[in-house]
Amino acid sequence: MANILVTGGAGYIGSHTCLEILNAGHSVIVLDNLSNSSEEALLRVQELTAKSLTFVEGDIRDASALDQVFAAHQIDAVIHFAGLKAVGESQQIPLTYFDNNIAGSISLVQAMERAEVFHLVFSSSATVYGESNPSPYQENMPLGMPTNNYGYTKLIVEQMLEKLSLADERWSIALLRYFNPIGAHKSGRIGEDPQGIPNNLMPFITQVAVGRREKLSIFGQDYATQDGTCERDYIHVVDLAKAHLLALDHRLKSKGCRAWNIGTGQPISVLQMKNTFEKVNDRKIPFEFVERRFGDLASFYADSTRAQTELGWIAKYSLEDMLVDSWNWQKQNPEGYKK
Numbered sequence: 001m002a003n004i005l006v007t008g009g010a011g012y013i014g015s016h017t018c019l020e021i022l023n024a025g026h027s028v029i030v031l032d033n034l035s036n037s038s039e040e041a042l043l044r045v046q047e048l049t050a051k052s053l054t055f056v057e058g059d060i061r062d063a064s065a066l067d068q069v070f071a072a073h074q075i076d077a078v079i080h081f082a083g084l085k086a087v088g089e090s091q092q093i094p095l096t097y098f099d100n101n102i103a104g105s106i107s108l109v110q111a112m113e114r115a116e117v118f119h120l121v122f123s124s125s126a127t128v129y130g131e132s133n134p135s136p137y138q139e140n141m142p143l144g145m146p147t148n149n150y151g152y153t154k155l156i157v158e159q160m161l162e163k164l165s166l167a168d169e170r171w172s173i174a175l176l177r178y179f180n181p182i183g184a185h186k187s188g189r190i191g192e193d194p195q196g197i198p199n200n201l202m203p204f205i206t207q208v209a210v211g212r213r214e215k216l217s218i219f220g221q222d223y224a225t226q227d228g229t230c231e232r233d234y235i236h237v238v239d240l241a242k243a244h245l246l247a248l249d250h251r252l253k254s255k256g257c258r259a260w261n262i263g264t265g266q267p268i269s270v271l272q273m274k275n276t277f278e279k280v281n282d283r284k285i286p287f288e289f290v291e292r293r294f295g296d297l298a299s300f301y302a303d304s305t306r307a308q309t310e311l312g313w314i315a316k317y318s319l320e321d322m323l324v325d326s327w328n329w330q331k332q333n334p335e336g337y338k339k
């Protein structure tokens, strides 16, 4: 039983992870500035688990807020989700992204050092492999240059954490490189609730299905893939959440900095996503083909052998499960947490 500080715990992946941590018998303290989330998600996590957590509204860039959290709770480890994630926005306001994601992570790690807490799980992304590595991506491939500023912040923070662990052997850090998380908790009570027009494919499809958007725009149909549309490796958010618990257990027992890919290893095209969604949920998704989106790679997917062998992690949910669960969440919550 450990006390876990979860930064960004009110968000999409954070809320699902808080649920798994509580169910595993740990205590959870969430620090979130609610810039892209709602406290309602945390109320629902507590309702689903019948357990309580501590919520602190605050910013990871606020050193005194962090110090207060560490002083008030005997934190054993930190799972760090807090950050901004909209790729397009990161091209328009890079400084805001550098500040939240890079300066925010530095501020967090400094506060951890002051409090002598040295176990950290960081939300990284497949984007750190850059443009030229072939799929399936393996953790020991040289990292590349991400195609956008959001990805760049992940690369910088990864490298910074690695150097930190080399300089000070008290650190034990997990870099989890997520592929494309989708889906929702089976209950449909928590899920992804993007603000404004969704950037990502899955919430766009479910918002079309629920009538909030007219049609899906498919970005590009002339990629060198099975059907001309881009391929990604979609992973159920509950499988992803469970990977955090396993990474935490692993890190509590070892030192250094280690990266793990968290994906299923299956490349799925945009058309396959649309068609499978229609089939398993019996909903039509009107669509049109439009121009390619800037910065998109044609195809990438994970080799997650390392997570399987070292963490004992395996993706349990199928694509069909992911699409049924995403729709279950959206139809129960057409306007997200706003009700």
Ligand code: NAD
Binding pocket: 007, 008, 009, 010, 011, 012, 013, 014, 031, 032, 033, 034, 035, 036, 037, 038, 058, 059, 060, 061, 080, 081, 082, 083, 084, 085, 100, 104, 123, 124, 125, 126, 178, 179, 180, 181
């Ligand atoms: P999300 O936006 O739902 O969650 C992020 C949370 O962090 C939000 O609750 C937000 O309010 C909070 N936050 C943002 N800046 C903060 C700050 N300065 N201080 C305190 N709280 C702050 O996003 P998510 O999809 O749950 O992603 C979680 C993490 O995983 C992010 O770091 C993201 O970059 C990373 N990631 C996400 C994906 C994805 O496709 N969703 C893929 C790879 C990596």
Ligand code: UDP
Binding pocket: 087, 180, 199, 200, 201, 202, 204, 216, 217, 218, 219, 220, 229, 230, 231, 232, 270, 293, 296
């Ligand atoms: N995509 C699309 N229409 C949309 C959103 C996304 O065709 O409205 C495509 C996008 O080009 C990519 C795939 O769906 O090939 C997954 O996009 P997402 O933004 O969800 O993930 P990422 O590209 O960041 O891996």
